[in-house]
Each structure stands twice: as C-alpha cells, then as structure tokens.
Amino acid sequence: xxxxxxxxxxxxxxxxxxxxxxxxxxFAKKDSKIDDNYQTDFxxxxxxxxxNAAEVATYSDRLSLEHTLEKQxxxxxxxxxxxxxxxxxxxxxxxNSIEEKRLEIRPTSSSCVSCKKKLxxxx
Ligand SMILES: [Zn+2]
Numbered sequence: 001x002x003x004x005x006x007x008x009x010x011x012x013x014x015x016x017x018x019x020x021x022x023x024x025x026x027f028a029k030k031d032s033k034i035d036d037n038y039q040t041d042f043x044x045x046x047x048x049x050x051x052n053a054a055e056v057a058t059y060s061d062r063l064s065l066e067h068t069l070e071k072q073x074x075x076x077x078x079x080x081x082x083x084x085x086x087x088x089x090x091x092x093x094x095x096n097s098i099e100e101k102r103l104e105i106r107p108t109s110s111s112c113v114s115c116k117k118k119l120x121x122x123x
Contacts, residue, residue, distance in 0.1 A: 001089050005100055009088075009107045013080050016107075020073045027062050036074050040066045075108040091115055 024030075024038050031037035040062045045051040082088040089098045091112040098112045111119070 001097070001100065005104065006083065006088065009103060010080070010083055013076050013083075013107050017073065017076045017080070020069050020076065024066065024069050024073070028066050036070060036077060038066055038070060072108075075110075078110070079108045093119070 028038035028040045031039055040059065043055045043058045043062075045055050045058075079088065082090075089100075089103055090096070091098050092110045093115040094112065096112055098109055102109050102113060109116075
C-alpha cells in the first residue's frame, strides 16, 4: 500500500481513537487493569423514587453506549496495531489485500468486499 495513503489512514484512526476516548471519558472511567475497557459511572440524581428510576434508565443507556464505543475503540486499536506490525489492509478471511477505497472510507475494515458479502453481517 502507498505510504501516503497509509499515513492518511493512520491519522484518521488516531483522530477517531481520541474522539472515542473523549466521548467515553464523559460518562465512564478507564479500567486500569484491562486495555480498552471502561466502567460506566452510575448517575446520582437524588433519592426519590422517580430520581432512582431515572438513574437506572440513564445507567442502562450509558452501558449500551459504552459497549458500542468500546467495540469501535478496539477496532481502531486493532487497525493501528496492524499498521505498526506492517500487516494492515490484509483480509482476515482470505489473506488478500483489502481494497484501498474501502479502507479510506472505513479504516477499521478487516475483511475485503467479497468476503464481507459472503459473510453478511459479520465484519
Ligand atoms: Zn477476503
């Protein structure tokens, strides 16, 4: 792959990484023991019944957001690690190079278009 394209992708991924980490930091704490793992804060709105109910609802919203963002963060870190290792852009299923256009649009892609079509829904 062209170094210039690879650099652009690397910058994109680094940007995405800090964006995800900042977003997670607004409602969760980083786990010091496990990489890319966050603990969602339990909100404190008060002690009344409706406040307690709102806390539980907010907490469950935060949890699902936490899991979505964590998954994206892991994908970004995986892509960054493979750039470092020098095997970025290789399809994990067939071992062929992933189309550059696809990587430019979605830098965390780990499978090529034809494998992706075969394994619909999986990434
Ligand atoms: Zn493939």
